[in-house]
Amino acid sequence: MNSWEIVQNRRVIFGGGRLAELPGILSWYQKKKVFLAASKSVRSNGAPVREELCRMLDEAGIGYYLYNEISGEPDLHVINKGRDVFLEHGCDCGVAVGGGSVIDATKAIGMLAVNGGLVEEYQMEGRQATTVPPLFVAVPTTSGTGAEATKTSVVVNNYNGLKKSLYHNTMIAEITILDPDLTMDLPAKITSATGMDALSHAIESYVSLNATPITRMYGLKVIELIKDALPAVIENPGDAEARGQMMLASYMGGVAITAGIGIDHIMAQPLGGQYHIPHGDACSIFLPAAMELNLDYAAEAYADIAKAFGVYDAGKDTRENALAAIQAVRTLQDRTGSPKSLRPYIPGELPSREELVDVVKRTTGHITCNPRPLTEDLMWTIFNMVL
Ligand SMILES: NC(=O)c1ccc[n+]([C@@H]2O[C@H](COP(=O)([O-])OP(=O)(O)OC[C@H]3O[C@@H](n4cnc5c(N)ncnc54)[C@H](O)[C@@H]3O)[C@@H](O)[C@H]2O)c1
Ligand SMILES: [Fe+2]
Incomplete structure (x- = not known):
């Protein structure tokens, strides 16, 4: 048999309504300030999920900064700006609730927050992460990319127009919550x-x-x-x-x-x-x-x-x-x-x-x-x- 290795999430949670467990998980990890990227188009049981999420975090006494800049597939600016926001607001973890675009952006932002530099250095120049990123929880709301299960982030480079990946073993989400209720209204x-x-x-x-x-x-x-x-x-x-x-x-x-x-x-x-x-x-x-x-x-x-x-x-x-x-x-x-x-x-x-x-x-x-x-x-x- 050939030799090989695989990188997988530490914890995979599956089931309708299980997004509600997120505040408890963050509390267990003693997280105080979430960098939250949540797509505003997502609804669950008719209600907007982003508002519900903020309400749940408020109730649990967990702070958050809602990052609203991710519209469409992420580019360098969205990620570099996200890194600045993550640091300015003293965030200690990242949570992505959205499709592959939101997950990939948040994945790269957390990595950059502790490794420094610009995302293009990792994407185009082969710079490698040397520090483990903060806790990252990925909650997919499309059923397709599998970005919640990979160590990869796909980014559009604004300068040369290329869509290219960056990756590191430590960039994979620690935890993923697979809550199919979030996809019921997917067009x-x-x-x-x-x-x-x-x-x-x-x-x-x-x-x-x-x-x-x-x-x-x-x-x-x-x-x-x-x-x-x-x-x-x-x-x-x-x-x-x-x-x-x-x-x-x-x-x-x-x-x-x-x-x-x-x-x-x-x-x-x-x-x-x-x-x-x-x-x-x-x-x-x-x-x-x-x-x-x-x-x-x-x-x-x-x-x-x-x-x-x-x-x-x-x-x-x-x-x-x-x-x-x-x-x-x-x-x-x-x-x-x-x-x-x-x-x-x-x-x-x-x-x-x-x-x-x-x-x-x-x-x-x-x-x-x-x-x-x-x-x-x-x-x-x-x-x-x-x-
Ligand atoms: N990291 C990886 O391993 C990996 C793998 C495959 C693809 N990708 C990347 O993922 C990106 C694409 O992700 P995607 O296909 O999930 O699309 P997307 O994240 O761009 O979302 C597509 C649209 O669907 C909307 N949307 C998302 N969830 C919804 C919901 N539940 N209800 C209503 N609307 C909803 C979004 O707001 C957006 O307008 C690409 O950049 C692709 O290259 C990454
Ligand atoms: Fe793909």
Whole structure:
């Protein structure tokens, strides 16, 4: 067996209404001042969650600073300013209640607060954290990114326009609260996009050259859950059971993707940044093409994925079953109204091959765990397949 390691949360809390346990948890850790980033769009049982959260903290006598600057996928300014606010207000922990954007921003802000410097130094210049960040509690309100389960923060660089990650083993949330009630009012478009993100985490990590027994186990479970739960929540947004399954799938997909991203994310992340495509939609667009291009390098793994989708046929050979897995992804795209083409998102002229390769190389192009070796030809081929 290969050697490997995995970084996971210390504590994972799952269940409807369990966000209410947050003040008690913070009290146990003797926290006095929370850096609180909470999306204002989130509702639970009809009531705005952010107000409820503030009320609960007030009642518990825990101070907080409500950081309202995170709108959309985070950039350098949002994070550097957050670091200043964290320090000015004497915060001793970070709590993120929101989608991947809010979680990633808060994750990076806590790290910067104790490590100093600007986020771009960690993102572009390879600076490493040397101090453990303050307590960080992540509460996802979309079911997709799995950012609550990863040590990564994805940030848009305002100076060069690149969307690039920074990461450190200590940046992972100490505690995550998976409260599916928070996703009951998630609009259909965000539900489908984030669901396809979670699916792509499962599929990409399963065929990753760095896959481990743990990430593979999680990956298959994610597919088993999403194949039914995602269409269920699109058809009936109030299906609480299916919302819970999506939240679990998203978390498990986050654990799985610690095995590394493949050609889908390698393209979706930089181009999503360039053309302002919601992350999950960008992942959806590239996923089937990524599987087709990897087919000869990962056919057995895709046949396993066909089993998880429930489309495996013992009478067929490995390649035919792998193709059935790709078809299952396309069917799911149809059932959830997920995008399949990049063209509508590109205003005006298409990039040249040189421009495309340049943006990928400067962001995700260093990644080496896609089963088919990453080449400039492969980047250009997949780009043209999804136009
Ligand atoms: N750190 C990681 O490991 C990781 C993994 C995958 C993606 N990401 C990153 O996460 C970001 C995307 O996160 P996302 O897809 O969760 O989207 P998001 O956080 O940008 O949220 C999308 C929209 O949904 C709204 N929203 C969130 N929860 C809601 C709710 N419960 N009800 C109603 N509206 C709600 C938000 O206000 C926002 O307008 C991207 O930057 C992506 O690159 C990070
Ligand atoms: Fe993703």
